[in-house]
Amino acid sequence: MNPVYFAFGSNLSQEQMLERCPSAVLLGAASLRGYRLAFAGYSWAWSGAVATVVPARGERVPGLLYGMSPSDLARLDSFEGAPLVYARRQRRVLDSARAVRRAQVYELAVARPPGAPSLEYFLTILRAYRQHGLARGALFSALANSREASQ
Numbered sequence: 001m002n003p004v005y006f007a008f009g010s011n012l013s014q015e016q017m018l019e020r021c022p023s024a025v026l027l028g029a030a031s032l033r034g035y036r037l038a039f040a041g042y043s044w045a046w047s048g049a050v051a052t053v054v055p056a057r058g059e060r061v062p063g064l065l066y067g068m069s070p071s072d073l074a075r076l077d078s079f080e081g082a083p084l085v086y087a088r089r090q091r092r093v094l095d096s097a098r099a100v101r102r103a104q105v106y107e108l109a110v111a112r113p114p115g116a117p118s119l120e121y122f123l124t125i126l127r128a129y130r131q132h133g134l135a136r137g138a139l140f141s142a143l144a145n146s147r148e149a150s151q
Contacts, residue, residue: 003073006030006093006103008037008063009051010121011076012128020079021072027065029132030093032105037061037138039146041085041112049115049146051125052086052108062134065095065103073104080106116146 004027011017017024036056039049053061068076080086086106093103117125122143129136 002067002069004101004103005066005068005073005076006032006063006091006105007066008032008053008061008105010046010124010128011066012064012132012134013124014128014131016124017066021066021068021076023069023072024066025068027067028096029134030063030065030095030101030103032061032063032091032093033059035059035061037142038114039117039142040114041108042115043121046118046121048118048121049112050108050117050121051142052112053105054107059138061138062129063093064128064132064134065093065101082106083109085109114146117143 014026032053034055035053036059038052038054040052041050043050077088082088087109088104088106090102091105092100095101125139129139
């Protein structure tokens with residue numbers, strides 16, 4: 001059985017996902033309940049903080065589910081810096097049909113201070129939110145929280 005991956009950051013971009021994981025197939029929208037979206041740490045590649053998910057009762061993170069080959073999931077580990085930068089964990093997500101599914105989710109491996117994402121990184125995520133009709137409240141809330149924390 002091919003692994004299922006829940007994307008919530010720049011991997012929401014189908015173009016980026018297909019470059020990283022040629023076997024990736026978009027399965028549809030989903031949400032990760034009991035977590036909130038946050039920007040933290042620093043990426044030299046993106047010149048700013050990156051997206052992560054942190055436990056938060058009553059919150060949810062919108063995203064996309066991708067199916068992919070096990071070898072592409074291993075490639076994605078490399079792109080995400082797993083296990084040192086991001087840790088890949090299995091979580092339960094709710095798909096668009098309201099079915100609970102198990103999916104691989106990348107979370108920052110070690111708590112990092114909040115920070116602001118670069119404009120390029122944020123716009124990459126925002127474009128994907130718009131393209132896939134995802135509710136943007138969690139994204140703008142994460143941006144506001146990151147800016148408050150970095151002041």
